[in-house]
Amino acid sequence: MQASIPSVNVVAGLIFRQNRLLICQRHRAGSFPLKWEFPGGKVETGETDLEALRRELREELAIESLDARLAFQHEHAYGAGPRVALRFYSVREFAGEPRNLVFEQISWVALSALKNFDFLEGDRLLVARLASAQGREILAR
Secondary structure, eight states, X not given: OXXXXXXXXXXXXXXXXXXXXXXXXXXXXXXXXXXXXXXXXXXXXXXXXXXXXHHHHHHHHSOEEEEEEEEEEEEEEOTTSXXXXXXXXXXXXXXXXXXXXXXXXXEEEOGGGXXXXXXXXXXXXXXXXXXXXXXXXXXXX
């Protein structure tokens, strides 16, 4: 009998301003090197999604999330690895100016340009939707 594959809860922030979305490139020395993603990470035991999002944005970008709302969610399986429950939050308000603390680079891009970046597999469904006509609707939820 095969053991069940663990599931990992992950939150990510969609930070949109001046018609551009903040995307981040994973470090070349880490897992999934140089893939693009949205800032965020694993929800730790005892944390709510919003607590995890606040912690991750503080650690990765030196900003404080003040208002975030669930915009999109789905599950993704990475081959033989764990299933990932991805929850993307539209960060409506934050304090501070995003600074790159852990990534190879960060970039503000137009929604229509998202398809030009090599995103993590788990983010691609959302990226396709954000780059489509419904992109702004997802961010406005």
